[in-house]
Amino acid sequence: MTAIVLSDEQTASLRQLGDALAPASETMPSFSEADKSGRFLLRAFEALPHLAPLAIAAADGLGDTDPREYLERLSVEQPEMFSALHSTVVGAYLINRRVWRRLGYPGRKPTPVLDDEAEFYLEGGLLDPVIARGPIYRPTP
Amino acid sequence: MADRSRDRPDVLIVGAGPSGAVAARHLAEHGFSVVCLEQGRWINNADFPGDKFDFELQALKRWSHDPNVRGLEEDYPCEVSEAEVHPVMYNAVGGGSIHYGAQWPRMLPSDFRVRTLDGFAEDWPINYEDLVPFYERNDIDLGVSGMAGDPAYPDDTAPPLPALPINKYGRRFAEGLNALGWHWWPAPNAIPSRDYRNLAACARYGTCENGCPNGSKASVDMTHWPEALRHGARVITGARVREITTDERGLATGAVYVDRNQVEHQQPASTVIMAANGVGTARLLLLSSSARFPDGLANSSGLVGKRLMLHPTSLLVGVFDQHLESWIGPAGQNIHSMQFYESDPSRGFVRGADWKTMPTGGPFASLLLGGLDGSPIWGDGMHDVIGRTLGRSVAVAIVSEDLPSVDNRVSLDPTLTDSDGIPAPRIEYRREQNNLDLLGWHSDRAREALQAAGATHVLVDPIMPEQPGHLLGTARMGDDRATSVVDQFGRAHDVPNLFVVDGSIFVTSGGVNPTNTICALALRCAAQIVRAANLQPVPA
Numbered sequence: 001m002t003a004i005v006l007s008d009e010q011t012a013s014l015r016q017l018g019d020a021l022a023p024a025s026e027t028m029p030s031f032s033e034a035d036k037s038g039r040f041l042l043r044a045f046e047a048l049p050h051l052a053p054l055a056i057a058a059a060d061g062l063g064d065t066d067p068r069e070y071l072e073r074l075s076v077e078q079p080e081m082f083s084a085l086h087s088t089v090v091g092a093y094l095i096n097r098r099v100w101r102r103l104g105y106p107g108r109k110p111t112p113v114l115d116d117e118a119e120f121y122l123e124g125g126l127l128d129p130v131i132a133r134g135p136i137y138r139p140t141p
Numbered sequence: 142m143a144d145r146s147r148d149r150p151d152v153l154i155v156g157a158g159p160s161g162a163v164a165a166r167h168l169a170e171h172g173f174s175v176v177c178l179e180q181g182r183w184i185n186n187a188d189f190p191g192d193k194f195d196f197e198l199q200a201l202k203r204w205s206h207d208p209n210v211r212g213l214e215e216d217y218p219c220e221v222s223e224a225e226v227h228p229v230m231y232n233a234v235g236g237g238s239i240h241y242g243a244q245w246p247r248m249l250p251s252d253f254r255v256r257t258l259d260g261f262a263e264d265w266p267i268n269y270e271d272l273v274p275f276y277e278r279n280d281i282d283l284g285v286s287g288m289a290g291d292p293a294y295p296d297d298t299a300p301p302l303p304a305l306p307i308n309k310y311g312r313r314f315a316e317g318l319n320a321l322g323w324h325w326w327p328a329p330n331a332i333p334s335r336d337y338r339n340l341a342a343c344a345r346y347g348t349c350e351n352g353c354p355n356g357s358k359a360s361v362d363m364t365h366w367p368e369a370l371r372h373g374a375r376v377i378t379g380a381r382v383r384e385i386t387t388d389e390r391g392l393a394t395g396a397v398y399v400d401r402n403q404v405e406h407q408q409p410a411s412t413v414i415m416a417a418n419g420v421g422t423a424r425l426l427l428l429s430s431s432a433r434f435p436d437g438l439a440n441s442s443g444l445v446g447k448r449l450m451l452h453p454t455s456l457l458v459g460v461f462d463q464h465l466e467s468w469i470g471p472a473g474q475n476i477h478s479m480q481f482y483e484s485d486p487s488r489g490f491v492r493g494a495d496w497k498t499m500p501t502g503g504p505f506a507s508l509l510l511g512g513l514d515g516s517p518i519w520g521d522g523m524h525d526v527i528g529r530t531l532g533r534s535v536a537v538a539i540v541s542e543d544l545p546s547v548d549n550r551v552s553l554d555p556t557l558t559d560s561d562g563i564p565a566p567r568i569e570y571r572r573e574q575n576n577l578d579l580l581g582w583h584s585d586r587a588r589e590a591l592q593a594a595g596a597t598h599v600l601v602d603p604i605m606p607e608q609p610g611h612l613l614g615t616a617r618m619g620d621d622r623a624t625s626v627v628d629q630f631g632r633a634h635d636v637p638n639l640f641v642v643d644g645s646i647f648v649t650s651g652g653v654n655p656t657n658t659i660c661a662l663a664l665r666c667a668a669q670i671v672r673a674a675n676l677q678p679v680p681a
Contacts, residue, residue, distance in 0.1 A: 021519040028524045047198035050210070071519065086519060087201065094504040094527075095195045103531060105504055108192055110344035110355065111469050113334055117306045118327070126312065127326075129319055135292045136324055138483050140250040140268045141257055 004045040004052055013059040014041060014089065020067035021086060022093040027102055031089065034096050044092035054084035150174040150375075152670070153395055153410030155382050155425065157181070158236015159656055160643040160663035161416030162361035162369065163279065167667040169372035173674075178380040178398050178408060181215040181233035186356045191348030197505040204351040206240055207607050208232065214401070215379070217559035219420065220567040226451045228420050228568055229610030234376055235362030237418065237610065237656065242350050243331040243358045244474045244654040245285050246495060247276050247661075250295060251483060252651035255544075259484045259491045261575075262544050265648045266620050266629040267665075269295070275661035275668075283359040283660075284337035287329030293479035302334045305343060307498075310465040310535040311475030314498050317594025323480040328497055330473045331359035331657075339363060347470030347500045358471075380406070383563045385413055385429040385438055385639065392680045393438075393639040399561045411679040412670065414631075415641045416663070419449065419612030422645045423551040424566040426616065439633035439641075444626050445616055446552055448545035450650040452611040453572055455539040455580045455603055457587045458501060458510050459596030460530055467501045467534050474499055474538075481586060482652060490578040492542035494652045496587055499536045507531040513600040529598070537591065538609075539583045542652035544575055545614050572604075580604070611655050616645035631666035637678050642666045 006014070018031030018041070035041055045052050058081045062070055075082040093099055100107055152168050154161045157179035169175045190199035201210075206229035208216035215232045231239040250269040255262045273296060279285075280300045289299035304327040307315065311327075318325040332349065333340045340363060344355040356363065366376065379401035386394045386407070395409035415422040423446040429438035437445050474497035482493040501510055504527055511526035512518035518526065554567035580603065588599045619625025622634035627646055633639040642663040644655055651658070670677070 022523060023521055025521070025524045043195055044198055047195050048202050050202060050212075068520070087198075090508070090519060090523070091198045091201075091505055094508065095198060097194065100504065103504055103527060105468070105531060107194065108196055108346050108348060108468075108503070110346065112344055113306060113342060118304055118334070121307045121309070121312045122327070126315055126319065129322070130292065130324055130326065131290065133292065133322070133324070135295070136479065136483070137249050137293055137295055138251040138258060139295060140270060141254055 004042065006056070010056060010059050011038065013062040016067045017059060017062060017071065017085065018089045018093065020071055021089050029098065029102070031093050034093060034098050040092040040096045041089065043095065044088045048088055048091065051084035051088050054081045055088040057081060058085040149409040149411060150176045152412045152414060153178065153408055154414045154416055155396060156236060156415070156417035156421065156643065157234040157366065157376055158416060158418065159238045159361050160659050161236070161414070162365035163660045163663040164414055164416060164642050164667040165374045166365045166369040167664055168670065169369045169374040171671045175369065175374035176408060176410065177374065177376045178382050178396060179234055179376055179378050180381040182378045183234045183362065184239060184352070186354055189352030189354040191346045191351060192354040196348060196351070197503050200351045206350070206610055214560060218557055218565045220554040220557045220565055224568040224570040225572055226453055226570055226604070227607050228451065228612050229607055230418055230420065230612065234366060234378060235360040238360035239352055239362070240350055240610070241656055242473050242654070243471070244497060245287070245329040245331045245657045246477065246653040247294065248651040248653055248658045249293070249482065252649065255492070255649045261491050262649045263619070266618055272658065272661045272665065275664040276657065278664060279657065279660045283331040283364050284333040284340050285329055285331050286334040288327045291326040293324060293326065293482065300329060302337060305330060305332065305334045305471055305473070307475040308466065308469055310467045310500070311498050313461065313465060313594050314459070314535050314537065314590065315476050317590045318478055320593040321590060323478060323590065325476045325478045328474040328477040330471055332357055332471050332473055333359070339367065343471055345470040347468055347472045347502065349470060349472045381559070381561055381563070382425055383428060383561070385425060387431060387433065387438065387636065388680045390680070391433055391636060392678060393636050394680045403561065412638045412640065412677060415639070416643045419615045419644045420551050420566050420568070422641055422643055423615040424553065427553050428564065434635070439616070439626055439635045439639060441635050442623055442626055447547045447550045448614040448617055449549040449551055449568070449570060450543040450545055450613040450647065451570060452540050452543050452609050452650055453576055453580060454541065454605050454608050455584050455601070456605055457537045457539070457584060457591060458513070458600040459535045459537065459591030459594060460598040460600065461533050461535070461596055464532050465535065467532050468503055470500055472499050481583060488582055490575045490582065492544065492579065492652060494539045494541040494579065494583045496537055496539050499538055501530065501534040501536045504531055507534065510534065510600060513602055535591065537587050539580060539587060540609060540652055540654060541576055541580050541583065543650040544573060545649060546573060551615050609654070611644065611650070613644040613647040613650050613655060616641045617648050618646040619648065630669040631662070638680070640666055640670065
């Protein structure tokens with residue numbers, strides 16, 4: 001796999017677009033605040049290499065345009081390019097543990113089944129009415 | 142071409158997925174020499190992305206369900222420009238079980254008698270009761286977890302392991318179904334709730350459909366191939382079959398395959414078993430045309446490749462005010478409902494569907510699901526969408542019965558090839574009105590159930606274009622050689638030492654995930670090969 005190498009201009013454009021795609025809110029960091037080193041964006045490019053040419057082309061097209069206006073137009077006129085950019089940049093934002101913490105998301109981690117946990121979720125006779133109604137299948141004629 | 146003629150096994154199996162593995166294990170355990178040709182490779186559980194922080198992105202490319210997206214060397218492309226639903230598959234030892242959700246429902250008695258009961262399609266030449274012993278055997282071999290007593294089924298045999306927890310979100314949906322007086326039950330999964338043989342107890346990563354990093358999901362590379370190998374079976378990986386060969390008597394003599402160094406080999410065999418899924422098997426039979434079989438091998442009926450059924454699936458997502466930990470697995474299924482599985486003429490369509498709850502995933506999946514109603518997936522509104530959906534939602538998948546049509550089919554594409562220059566399959570698939578009506582009606586009922594459960598918002602994906610990857614019907618079984626490709630034991634009517642044991646042989650699709658039934662059929666076919674070995678014609 002060929003590593004993605006971004007020019008300074010492309011990096012700057014992607015950060016501008018990232019901040020428009022994933023802006024700061026009262027509780028959430030912006031894209032560039034969350035990924036100051038650019039590590040997560042590079043990881044997203046590694047995971048989605050098939051989208052990289054389109055995503056980078058989208059960044060190349062930004063120029064001096066207002067990022068929000070540019071994205072609005074891109075989403076209508078070039079939806080495939082917008083989708084590639086969105087998956088890569090918003091994807092990079094949402095694999096970031098700093099973002100996860102703000103979302104209250106623990107990430108994928110082992111959650112072993114506890115003793116009696118299966119029974120716990122069925123407490124209160126949850127299945128009783130289903131059993132009481134009896135069979136619902138059609139037998140082999 | 143390398144000649145392996147001094148090494149002629151009793152059985153050659155094409156494809157190391159669930160059906161091939163089940164057949165290989167049974168035959169090897171009964172003393173047959175078995176060679177399996179698999180174009181993919183062995184996969185190490187540590188390679189699966191489920192425990193990696195970038196899982197949600199890796200699932201979109203390297204671990205995508207779609208071979209056209211994955212684009213690995215071992216994948217072959219599928220031409221899908223005329224396909225409303227795309228076939229998905231995985232090419233590796235373990236095949237589709239690498240990527241399946243291990244949802245393990247059986248088909249129902251009525252599924253085998255659609256013509257008799259509903260006046261559509263055809264009856265199977267076998268019935269539910271014929272398969273029960275094989276369902277039960279496979280439950281044990283795969284370590285199935287579930288709860289006996291489901292009133293949707295006639296039998297009451299408990300699977301070997303207790304059911305997995307239905308989790309907070311499964312319970313929430315169950316409460317909605319109870320409020321409406323509708324059926325549900327803790328759903329069966331080929332995922333162990335406790336350590337079982339060489340499978341670890343489920344750790345509920347919730348990433349089953351992209352491989353289990355915990356070694357819990359019962360993929361057949363873990364459950365069957367080790368046993369088959371222990372009994373002497375051989376798997377040749379990186380072996381892309383391009384033709385099944387035949388002799389002057391019309392018997393199968395083996396297969397020609399290309400290895401990853403582009404070297405062609407002839408692998409002879411006394412009996413050939415096709416287990417390459419409902420797309421791959423049809424493709425290979427069509428590729429194996431000859432003067433004797435001008436329309437493709439085993440295709441005197443003209444039905445090879447036709448009647449493709451893909452189980453169109455709708456997805457509804459209920460969004461709740463409460464936190465439900467809805468990223469916790471298995472995925473897998475928690476509960477299922479067969480309330481509307483059987484036909485009811487008043488609905489205006491025949492047959493039905495199975496509903497099942499699943500986790501909704503992490504932040505990126507939650508964003509995309511939250512955007513199904515047009516909510517913003519970027520900009521200022523994005524955070525609200527994620528906050529509303531992440532951990533607070535229930536996915537209800539509706540797997541629908543897909544009636545067979547000869548217009549839905551696999552053929553050979555005239556221009557597209559795989560990396561070895563072998564013609565790729567061309568998929569033509571359109572849903573018929575019955576399925577459109579069925580899924581629309583079921584989606585309305587599932588919405589009612591989610592609302593009864595307290596959902597504040599219900600999001601709908603009417604048809605998932607790359608799900609569920611159930612590849613069925615392209616070499617149907619039957620008693621009449623004019624209207625079917627194989628008999629009830631998977632033996633080709635035209636080629637007495639050629640068998641098909643994968644999902645190709647389904648007559649109708651049922652409305653449940655099919656791997657359980659595929660494996661039961663494969664085991665039944667293999668058992669018959671053992672029983673009839675002394676009568677089996679073989680090439681000279």
